[in-house]
Amino acid sequence: MTTGTEKRKEKKVEYWKWPESRSTTPGIDWTKASIITCGIDVGSVSSQAVIMTDGKLFAYSSRRTGYNSPESARNALNWALEGTGMKPEDIHYTVGTGYGRVNVPFAQRAITEIACHARGANYLYGPSVRTILDVGGQDCKVIRCDERGKVETFLMNDKCAAGTGRGMEIIADLLSVPVQDIGRLSFEVDEEPPPVSSTCTIFAKAEATGLLESGWPLNRVLAAYCRAMAHRIGELILRAGVAKDFAMTGGMAKNEGVVKRLAKELNIDILPPSFDTQIAGAVGAALFAKVLAEKEQKK
Amino acid sequence: MITAGIDMGSATIKAVILKDGKVLAQNIIDTGREKEKLAKEALDGALKKAKLSLSDVEHIGVTGVGYKIIPFADKQVTVVGADAKGALYLFPSVRTVIDIGAEEGRAIKCTPDGRIVDFAINEKCAAGAGSFTESMSRAIELSVQEFAKVSLESTQSIPLNAQCAVFAESEVVGLIHAKTSKADIARAVHDGISARISAMARTVGLGKDVLLIGGMARNVGLVASLNKDLELEVMIPKEPEFIGAIGAALSAAE
Numbered sequence: 084m085t086t087g088t089e090k091r092k093e094k095k096v097e098y099w100k101w102p103e104s105r106s107t108t109p110g111i112d113w114t115k116a117s118i119i120t121c122g123i124d125v126g127s128v129s130s131q132a133v134i135m136t137d138g139k140l141f142a143y144s145s146r147r148t149g150y151n152s153p154e155s156a157r158n159a160l161n162w163a164l165e166g167t168g169m170k171p172e173d174i175h176y177t178v179g180t181g182y183g184r185v186n187v188p189f190a191q192r193a194i195t196e197i198a199c200h201a202r203g204a205n206y207l208y209g210p211s212v213r214t215i216l217d218v219g220g221q222d223c224k225v226i227r228c229d230e231r232g233k234v235e236t237f238l239m240n241d242k243c244a245a246g247t248g249r250g251m252e253i254i255a256d257l258l259s260v261p262v263q264d265i266g267r268l269s270f271e272v273d274e275e276p277p278p279v280s281s282t283c284t285i286f287a288k289a290e291a292t293g294l295l296e297s298g299w300p301l302n303r304v305l306a307a308y309c310r311a312m313a314h315r316i317g318e319l320i321l322r323a324g325v326a327k328d329f330a331m332t333g334g335m336a337k338n339e340g341v342v343k344r345l346a347k348e349l350n351i352d353i354l355p356p357s358f359d360t361q362i363a364g365a366v367g368a369a370l371f372a373k374v375l376a377e378k379e380q381k382k
Numbered sequence: 383m384i385t386a387g388i389d390m391g392s393a394t395i396k397a398v399i400l401k402d403g404k405v406l407a408q409n410i411i412d413t414g415r416e417k418e419k420l421a422k423e424a425l426d427g428a429l430k431k432a433k434l435s436l437s438d439v440e441h442i443g444v445t446g447v448g449y450k451i452i453p454f455a456d457k458q459v460t461v462v463g464a465d466a467k468g469a470l471y472l473f474p475s476v477r478t479v480i481d482i483g484a485e486e487g488r489a490i491k492c493t494p495d496g497r498i499v500d501f502a503i504n505e506k507c508a509a510g511a512g513s514f515t516e517s518m519s520r521a522i523e524l525s526v527q528e529f530a531k532v533s534l535e536s537t538q539s540i541p542l543n544a545q546c547a548v549f550a551e552s553e554v555v556g557l558i559h560a561k562t563s564k565a566d567i568a569r570a571v572h573d574g575i576s577a578r579i580s581a582m583a584r585t586v587g588l589g590k591d592v593l594l595i596g597g598m599a600r601n602v603g604l605v606a607s608l609n610k611d612l613e614l615e616v617m618i619p620k621e622p623e624f625i626g627a628i629g630a631a632l633s634a635a636e
Contacts, residue, residue: 221549243507244548253548284548285508285517286485296415 122368125183205232387631477589533603
């Protein structure tokens with residue numbers, strides 16, 4: 084028998100969120116660094132803090148965004164600093180980015196996430212990147228940049244949940260599948276099904292329910308949904324135009340179910356990430372912070 | 383001549399029985415997975431009300447979502463065609479028909495003889511259809527009917543920033559936390575749907591008489607928003623959800 088409390092706890096399982104993460108780069112003595120900068124990306128679903136020592140990634144954290152943006156920013160920073168011995172006062176310059184960027188009280192500057200993702204992708208993937216697809220919790224952006232990570236053009240969908248992280252969250256919740264498992268499971272099918280036909284996330288959710296009712300196995304429904312998501316995102320990319328190399332940032336980059344199908348649909352290679360793609364915006368912000376801090380030191 | 387019309391909606395299935403162009407009976411049931419069986423069920427219900435049996439029916443017309451999969455119908459009619467036919471038969475002065483169902487919104491411009499000049503459909507986005515009010519009424523814990531009515535008591539218009547029904551849900555949660563009245567929230571939702579529908583109606587062209595049909599025509603809140611946006615008073619049939627089925631039955635008679 085389950086008690087009331089247990090039931091409530093059960094209900095609290097949140098399938099739709101990526102697990103939180105933090106990391107410190109080993110072998111860096113931050114006390115010897117001449118310049119320490121910080122980038123904070125307050126997104127709609129998760130917030131990241133990145134600490135850089137002399138322009139090198141030193142530590143980062145990625146946590147959920149709460150209802151209070153300043154607090155989310157501070158929590159992310161504190162977690163990134165945890166165990167490093169570094170204190171917030173040791174940081175010379177902080178740049179905020181993301182939709183909550185103006186709500187980072189300890190940041191000296193706010194820079195748009197488009198500029199930061201381009202800059203961050205340039206650092207993380209290398210200077211060969213020309214097209215960046217950033218799929219976040221509530222929007223989707225295609226950014227074209229030069230070899231220094233400077234934005235040339237961009238296209239954005241922030242009007243419609245289809246083709247954003249939100250669309251994936253809804254299916255994770257509906258089917259009670261943790262979002263990090265969706266990609267793997269979606270390939271465990273006998274054959275690739277046709278994509279879910281609805282554009283609107285609300286209709287797609289109903290369609291997925293219908294497919295399950297009609298006897299489709301869970302993995303097949305996930306495959307159909309991922310394929311539709313890849314198609315939807317692909318339409319935006321085609322409008323922006325693809326230039327090599329192509330890289331992804333944001334949470335969706337971790338969902339191979341969409342990434343692989345997208346690569347297939349557009350017949351492109353997508354650079355494989357060797358880091359948590361959700362930190363790209365904060366990395367870019369920390370890099371901008373370094374430039375700004377150096378400018379200030381020269382004065 | 384006795385004919386039947388079936389309209390396979392995304393939320394409900396409607397069936398009507400016509401005798402020489404006069405409505406004898408009509409029936410509406412919720413839709414489900416087994417479309418063919420349910421279409422039959424809706425028709426049987428209408429026949430029962432008309433005290434007739436299937437053998438009395440000369441022709442059956444079908445329209446709506448997936449109208450091509452109903453094997454016992456002998457006439458398949460497009461949704462736009464059925465809407466225009468039914469609307470102009472009952473309201474000859476009408477030149478623009480707006481049909482708002484659970485998952486689709488349509489605007490149709492026709493000539494006096496019922497020819498379709500132009501039409502626009504939104505079937506891609508829930509924010510321009512009835513299911514938007516369903517999810518929003520759930521968010522503020524009202525029945526769909528209460529949600530429609532309370533909208534008229536709104537004292538201020540609050541524009542919803544979100545254009546997407548999924549994002550709007552989060553925004554409405556924010557409005558609830560900000561202690562916005564249920565009336566103002568309901569109106570904001572109706573204004574949002576109305577903005578999309580009226581833009582579509584303007585694209586196809588507004589005639590002097592505009593008829594609003596489909597289940598959403600019963601939503602007084604949405605009607606108020608639409609009248610304001612279109613700067614006119616839309617005409618509404620007494621039973622707005624049956625116009626498509628009537629149109630299908632009329633087409634079957636031809």
